[in-house]
Amino acid sequence: MRFPMGSSMLLLMLPLSLMRNSHESSSPVLSSVSNLNITETEKRCDIFSGKWIPHPEGPYYNNETCNLIIAFVGDSVGRNQMRSLLCLLNHVSQPEDISHRYSSDVAYFKRYFYADYNFTLGNLWSPYFVRANDADQNGHSYNSIMKLHLDEVDEAWASQVESFDIVIISAGHWFFRPVLYYENNQLVGCNKCGMENVTDFGHYYGYKKAFRLHLELL
Template identity: 50%
Template sequence: MKSYSTDLNANNSPHTHSNPRKVFLIALILILLTIIHLCIHSSNPPLPFKKIRISSTVYRNIEFEKKCDIFTGKWVPNPKGPYYTNTSCNLIIDQQNCMKFGRPDTEFMKWRWKPDECELPIFNPLQFLELVRGKSMAFVGDSVGRNQMQSLLCLLASVTYPEDISYKYTSNTDYFKRWFYADYEFTIAALWSPFLVEASDADTNGHSLNSLMNLYLDKADEAWVREVESFDYVIISAGHWFFRPLIYYEKNQVIGCHNCNIQNMTALPKYYGYRMAFRTAFRTLRRLKKYKGITFLRTFSPSHFENGDWNKGGNCVRTRPFTSQEMKLDGYIMEFYLTQVEELKAAEKQGKRKGLKFGLLDTTEIMLLRPDGHPSNYGHSLHQNMTLTDCVHWCLPGPIDTWNEFLLDTMLKNEKDDVN
């Protein structure tokens, strides 16, 4: 550096004194241009750099929401066990109280649903109760729908217990239930209607577990229609009753039957009656003048009878879930599932004209994998002090609690969509 400096200073040409000034000015101009450039670009960055301003958390959330299908996944071990027990929740009826009646294994309670692309949030009872403050929710359908309601009651029991106000509305308090959470002014109801449409006994010997019945496919059952108009949320479901012998009516005329063994009567598949029942139920909700609620379809819940039918010695004694490789959604279960989902999609499209929302609780495939979750021989009849083999309903606690995790997650997403 010393020799270079000496050589430079020793230069005695005419430009000796002007060069340093030029260098200084050029350097100053470059510095100023750089500062100006940085100022301009920091205050108004070009479009490609705006993405950098999104935090990684927000970005992950955006991607998370796009990918998250909570209904596609697998059951994974959950050593923590269930949210509640049959001793911590005294609202479990004997029909689903498997532990009370001696079920020896507990592993069926130690599994949790894991979506493929995201996490299913745990059920937060306080969050649920705040969400439904001042509102009402009805489970419309058969006893499996009531099973879901009982699960929800137990999930909320860690925060508060409701008052049973069923007697104020009906004398049939086994099938039509109402619970009121005073602290949150929230009502839960079970409106029992196994066919969703009007039905009556057709067997001259009276009603039995497999007796012939009339089904009026174009008339919604008044048992729920006259009650449902004021509810904010309606979870609608039906299934297993459609397997029994049925005579189908439309416009008060017989159009055929399913499994009725009546000569000269047109045979129609059970899927026809199933489709028309949901079509009528959804149409009725759309046409109710004061109904402004959100309707959720909870899809068909598979049974798991093995070694015989329900009335021929069948049982369900497995103690672990199936994997998706062991059990596929097909056959009559797939037909029932597709039938009701198709009707839901049509109702959703038509409901938009009135501003009504229709949503999906897609429980069929996930429950197909849970043959271990039924009471089997560890439940009691609803009306008699006797054990029965039940591979239709679900133990409490058990995999049915996942339905209400789905319910809360779906309700929260609806609230978010309304805000946005």
């Protein structure tokens, strides 16, 4: 598959737990796919029968002109995916760690440059996609309550994402922890906060809002 010059691509990784627990009876996407009518031509098509046809103009990209930049944005799922890709690529080429050129927090914001292929691989840590900060008076812990501003993007990734050609986003299990939902700087609800006079919207509310804001920016 070939993509035109200057195009970008977005890949999503959705946690199975969120999909499995959905209250919707069926996915509209799956329903629409199942209702597609397969034409007679498609039935006769056999991708394993035929010959490769060379493209006389050559590839759109090569080692001199590609300059492709891929970013994994989100939580540890994306970070682990990037590390797996690094391991695979190490069999072919060794990258230069250029993280310090773009961030002072090189533990959570990584960039690797493959000079042999003019290719950059990056990881931007943002488990909620939106602006988040601690709300627990006892300090941060594994299960401490967090404030999520569902109408404000996390600038840690948003300020850099325009420089990437392909963005792979992942988020999920962080939304299961206790969180307070803020919109227009006003508390509108929560998930597992246990506070009086605060509506518990559950984790889907924040998850959908955060993803929608993220996708609108991209």
